[in-house]
Amino acid sequence: MNVFEYQARDLLARYGLPIPPGHVASSPEEARQVAEGLTKRPLVVKAQILAGGRGKGRFLSGFTGGVRLCGDPAQVEGVARAMLGGVLVTAQTGPEGRPVNRLLVAEAPQIVRELYLAILIDRERRCPALVGSSRGGVDIEEVARKNPEEIYRIWIDPQSGLWPYQARGFAARLGLRGSLLNRAADVVVRLYRFFCENDASLVEINPLAVVEDEEIAVIDAKVGFDENALFRHPEIAGYREELIEDTREAEAMKARLNYVGLSGEIGCMVNGAGLAMATMDILQRCGAEPANFLDVGGGADQDQVVKAFGILMADPKVRSILVHIFGGIMRCDLIARGMVEALSHAKPKVPIVVRLQGTNFEEGKEILQRSGLPIRTADDLADAAEQAVAAAREAG
Amino acid sequence: MSILVDRSTRVVVQGITGKAGTFHARACLDYGTSVVAGVTPGRGGQKLDERVPVFDSVAEAKEATGCNASLIFVPAPGAADAILEAAAAGIGLIVCITEGIPTIDMVRVLACLEGKETRLIGPNCPGVITPAECKIGIMPGYIHRPGPVGVVSRSGTLTYEAVWQLSQRGIGQSSCVGIGGDPVHGLGLREVVEMFEGDPATEAILIIGEIGGFEEQEAAAFWKTSSRKPIAAFLAGATAPPGRRMGHAGAVITGAAGTVKAKMEAFEAAGIPVILSPAEIGSGMARAMA
Numbered sequence: 001m002n003v004f005e006y007q008a009r010d011l012l013a014r015y016g017l018p019i020p021p022g023h024v025a026s027s028p029e030e031a032r033q034v035a036e037g038l039t040k041r042p043l044v045v046k047a048q049i050l051a052g053g054r055g056k057g058r059f060l061s062g063f064t065g066g067v068r069l070c071g072d073p074a075q076v077e078g079v080a081r082a083m084l085g086g087v088l089v090t091a092q093t094g095p096e097g098r099p100v101n102r103l104l105v106a107e108a109p110q111i112v113r114e115l116y117l118a119i120l121i122d123r124e125r126r127c128p129a130l131v132g133s134s135r136g137g138v139d140i141e142e143v144a145r146k147n148p149e150e151i152y153r154i155w156i157d158p159q160s161g162l163w164p165y166q167a168r169g170f171a172a173r174l175g176l177r178g179s180l181l182n183r184a185a186d187v188v189v190r191l192y193r194f195f196c197e198n199d200a201s202l203v204e205i206n207p208l209a210v211v212e213d214e215e216i217a218v219i220d221a222k223v224g225f226d227e228n229a230l231f232r233h234p235e236i237a238g239y240r241e242e243l244i245e246d247t248r249e250a251e252a253m254k255a256r257l258n259y260v261g262l263s264g265e266i267g268c269m270v271n272g273a274g275l276a277m278a279t280m281d282i283l284q285r286c287g288a289e290p291a292n293f294l295d296v297g298g299g300a301d302q303d304q305v306v307k308a309f310g311i312l313m314a315d316p317k318v319r320s321i322l323v324h325i326f327g328g329i330m331r332c333d334l335i336a337r338g339m340v341e342a343l344s345h346a347k348p349k350v351p352i353v354v355r356l357q358g359t360n361f362e363e364g365k366e367i368l369q370r371s372g373l374p375i376r377t378a379d380d381l382a383d384a385a386e387q388a389v390a391a392a393r394e395a396g
Numbered sequence: 397m398s399i400l401v402d403r404s405t406r407v408v409v410q411g412i413t414g415k416a417g418t419f420h421a422r423a424c425l426d427y428g429t430s431v432v433a434g435v436t437p438g439r440g441g442q443k444l445d446e447r448v449p450v451f452d453s454v455a456e457a458k459e460a461t462g463c464n465a466s467l468i469f470v471p472a473p474g475a476a477d478a479i480l481e482a483a484a485a486g487i488g489l490i491v492c493i494t495e496g497i498p499t500i501d502m503v504r505v506l507a508c509l510e511g512k513e514t515r516l517i518g519p520n521c522p523g524v525i526t527p528a529e530c531k532i533g534i535m536p537g538y539i540h541r542p543g544p545v546g547v548v549s550r551s552g553t554l555t556y557e558a559v560w561q562l563s564q565r566g567i568g569q570s571s572c573v574g575i576g577g578d579p580v581h582g583l584g585l586r587e588v589v590e591m592f593e594g595d596p597a598t599e600a601i602l603i604i605g606e607i608g609g610f611e612e613q614e615a616a617a618f619w620k621t622s623s624r625k626p627i628a629a630f631l632a633g634a635t636a637p638p639g640r641r642m643g644h645a646g647a648v649i650t651g652a653a654g655t656v657k658a659k660m661e662a663f664e665a666a667g668i669p670v671i672l673s674p675a676e677i678g679s680g681m682a683r684a685m686a
Contacts, residue, residue, distance in 0.1 A: 121500075121503065121580065123579040123609050126502075126506045126507075127503055127507070128503070157507070158500070158503045158507045159504070159507050196500065199498050226499045226500070227641070228472065228499065228645060229499070231472070231473060232473070232498070258643040260641075272553030272643075273552075273606075273643025273647055274550065274552065274632045275553040275554040275557060275632075276643060277607070277632040277647065278630075279674070280635045280636070281633070282674050282675060283635075285673055289635075293640075293642055297643075326553040326556045326557050328522065328535055328553060329419075329420075357560065358536050358553075358556060358560075380675065381557065381674055382673070382675035
């Protein structure tokens with residue numbers, strides 16, 4: 001779960017990381033007030049969206065740049081008026097862009113050098129890894145492609161943790177000397193503590209900058225958290241609701257369903273992530289696109305099945321629905337009962353194809369047949385996918 | 397022969413008094429697995445269905461019953477502790493079903509297990525089964541049949557689908573191992589392929605992979621240099637968008653190596669046939685064995 005830059009800054013500031021003063025604003029007036037409370041000039045106004053490439057982005061209104069430098073509070077207010085309520089398109093957002101509802105207004109120190117610093121879990125080595133580069137402020141994947149020797153990594157033993165000497169060695173590799181060496185090493189140590197204590201999955205500071213007066217500053221921060229660990233971080237878990245922009249995903253989250261919204265025409269409800277992906281894949285092989293990924297999981301109850309079905313039926317893009325259940329822990333009769341209940345609340349507007357296999361599949365089929373609902377059943381995966389695609393074409 | 401589990405395996409179920417633990421302990425018993433003990437701290441002295449004694453700790457369960465494998469249903473906040481408790485008691489095989497364990501907990505667990513004899517399967521996995529002998533997990537037993545194909549998978553229900561397709565065609569399985577959908581987990585794809593290579597009962601190998609990580613590439617590299625057994629693979633997630641977690645915490649494309657395309661290229665370079673449609677896993681495996 002990635003958080004907004006302003007939230008990341010607040011969390012990192014508690015660990016004593018050097019962050020230029022600033023604050024979030026959600027109206028032009030508020031942005032001006034924040035600017036008036038800041039002492040140094042120039043100031044920077046940054047659109048808060050969960051995607052990179054903001055600086056080179058463009059608003060649908062035609063306004064250019066999701067990151068703008070301003071000389072005074074009046075100019076900040078003007079830029080905020082242009083950005084807020086707009087939709088920002090960047091290289092990472094896709095052509096539909098992302099709505100901008102909040103801005104970060106902050107001091108913009110004079111940058112001398114830009115570095116890159118990140119911490120993440122290396123799944124192959126099964127430990128945290130520190131990644132750094134003396135080429136910061138640019139797309140790091142491009143640096144990795146063109147100048148792999150400019151990227152420096154070290155792996156941290158999770159038992160003994162990160163020691164200051166390792167952090168100093170790391171800072172030296174980034175080309176820092178003198179007082180900057182110690183300051184940067186301190187940033188690395190603090191960042192690692194933040195990473196571990198908050199169950200982060202990724203912390204990326206790009207750029208970590210050397211600024212005027214021999215100081216180090218966190219100019220931009222991207223922070224993601226391990227969703228599995230949110231139970232022990234209630235404050236971070238509380239950020240969740242405001243982070244979800246897709247209304248379908250917000251509904252699914254409330255019902256504790258694994259849902260990812262996509263742009264196709266066939267709604268899918270599957271148990272198990274692997275089977276859900278395979279079901280999406282076969283739809284594409286049949287020449288159609290899935291409207292979503294939806295894994296109802298192994299331990300779903302009837303109520304979750306009802307909610308899941310509600311989300312699929314409420315999606316205006318959906319032309320047909322494919323339900324694919326291979327019962328293991330999940331019982332097919334429970335899925336069937338949930339479907340019958342969901343369909344008794346709202347008559348289906350699109351055809352539904354169901355394939356049940358595994359635990360209690362005969363009972364499940366019987367429940368669907370007895371219900372008299374217009375549901376087509378399929379015996380295997382190929383048949384189910386073909387029927388769902390054909391049904392979508394008829395309905396489309 | 398088979399890998400990891402057989403008739404002699406004696407199982408302790410950690411978290412046996414919880415809903416999932418009780419349900420699946422019974423299902424394993426019904427399949428014929430020797431479930432000899434359960435553990436729930438504070439519930440020592442009780443019995444499940446008047447036949448399986450419950451202990452306060454794994455060490456006590458081992459002392460009293462000689463159990464040598466553990467099946468864990470302990471909820472996520474306590475699951476890492478449960479794994480290490482089993483390892484400390486000297487349990488040789490730990491199968492952790494629990495979903496949603498924090499990644500950093502698993503990083504610490506694996507660091508503790510390093511250099512020890514204990515093997516961990518999972519977490520967030522369906523478990524392991526040697527058909528007609530021993531089932532340690534949550535997979536429906538009836539879809540399996542004994543036979544020559546070793547199945548290893550990163551998924552749960554997709555494995556059931558694959559096994560079902562094999563059994564429908566009369567192709568049985570030597571053992572089936574679900575290694576789990578988390579980014580940091582115990583036994584890996586390559587290690588299981590290596591075990592199948594060394595198992596005389598396994599004549600062919602089926603790999604069910606998915607997006608994320610680098611394990612398929614490692615398994616492919618191992619097979620190319622060290623195995624002559626017929627093999628086939630399926631990969632889930634060709635349509636998955638980058639950067640989005642597809643249910644499994646481990647199923648997220650974060651770099652080029654994690655894409656289906658990169659994995660498919662690795663398999664093809666190793667000479668491993670890739671089954672393109674999930675509806676053709678059974679027939680694809682039959683072709684690879686012909």
